[in-house]
Amino acid sequence: MEEYLDNICPICGNERTLFGNRQAKDGIICRNCAKKLSPWLSEEDIAEITVEELKKHIAYREENLEKLDQFTETENTGAYEKLSFDKEHGWIIFSKRNNLKKENPDLIPVSAIGKSYRSVRRQAEGNGLVNVYYTVEVDSPYFRKVDFRVNPFPGIRKLSGEYNRALEETKAYDAFLQKIRQENPGEEEPLIRYEEYDYYDD
Numbered sequence: 001m002e003e004y005l006d007n008i009c010p011i012c013g014n015e016r017t018l019f020g021n022r023q024a025k026d027g028i029i030c031r032n033c034a035k036k037l038s039p040w041l042s043e044e045d046i047a048e049i050t051v052e053e054l055k056k057h058i059a060y061r062e063e064n065l066e067k068l069d070q071f072t073e074t075e076n077t078g079a080y081e082k083l084s085f086d087k088e089h090g091w092i093i094f095s096k097r098n099n100l101k102k103e104n105p106d107l108i109p110v111s112a113i114g115k116s117y118r119s120v121r122r123q124a125e126g127n128g129l130v131n132v133y134y135t136v137e138v139d140s141p142y143f144r145k146v147d148f149r150v151n152p153f154p155g156i157r158k159l160s161g162e163y164n165r166a167l168e169e170t171k172a173y174d175a176f177l178q179k180i181r182q183e184n185p186g187e188e189e190p191l192i193r194y195e196e197y198d199y200y201d202d
């Protein structure tokens with residue numbers, strides 16, 4: 001009996017499969033529950049969150065999915081990862097826009113947007129290739145930051161055309177965020193500060 005219980009997801013009560021499970025702080029959750037979490041939670045983040053907190057997180061994600069119906073894009077920037085803004089609601093989403101309902105991108109209020117920066121991360125294989133990432137700190141109880149690869153295909157050469165395009169894209173994200181923060185009435189001073197550094201990921 002105990003062995004059986006050990007294999008049960010503490011969130012949904014279903015039996016866990018062999019792959020795709022995630023280690024939370026005080027239990028292991030199943031693949032289906034893990035898929036419901038925000039894409040902005042890393043494996044490391046999940047490992048620091050309790051099962052009870054993850055249940056609240058999933059409830060928040062379900063609310064997010066419902067509110068997504070109201071999202072009406074007024075402006076956007078970005079090619080591979082698109083930053084969309086809904087001026088009426090003051091919401092930002094980052095998404096690949098293949099299937100918005102499936103992706104369920106977190107609706108981020110403009111007021112929750114913090115510092116943003118880009119980083120150039122070397123690929124682990126040591127083949128001299130890099131990826132350009134863009135990170136936005138977010139003041140949310142459910143995730144700490146948005147962090148994504150800007151170049152569509154992983155592994156590009158420094159100073160190549162793709163690399164320069166990715167850098168330009170990060171500047172466009174910055175300008176866009178800066179602009180909508182400033183336009184949003186009643187907001188505090190824009191928190192965005194531009195930083196640039198090389199971060200090696202090996």
Ligand SMILES: [Zn+2]
Nearest residue numbers: 009012030033
């Ligand atoms: Zn589950």
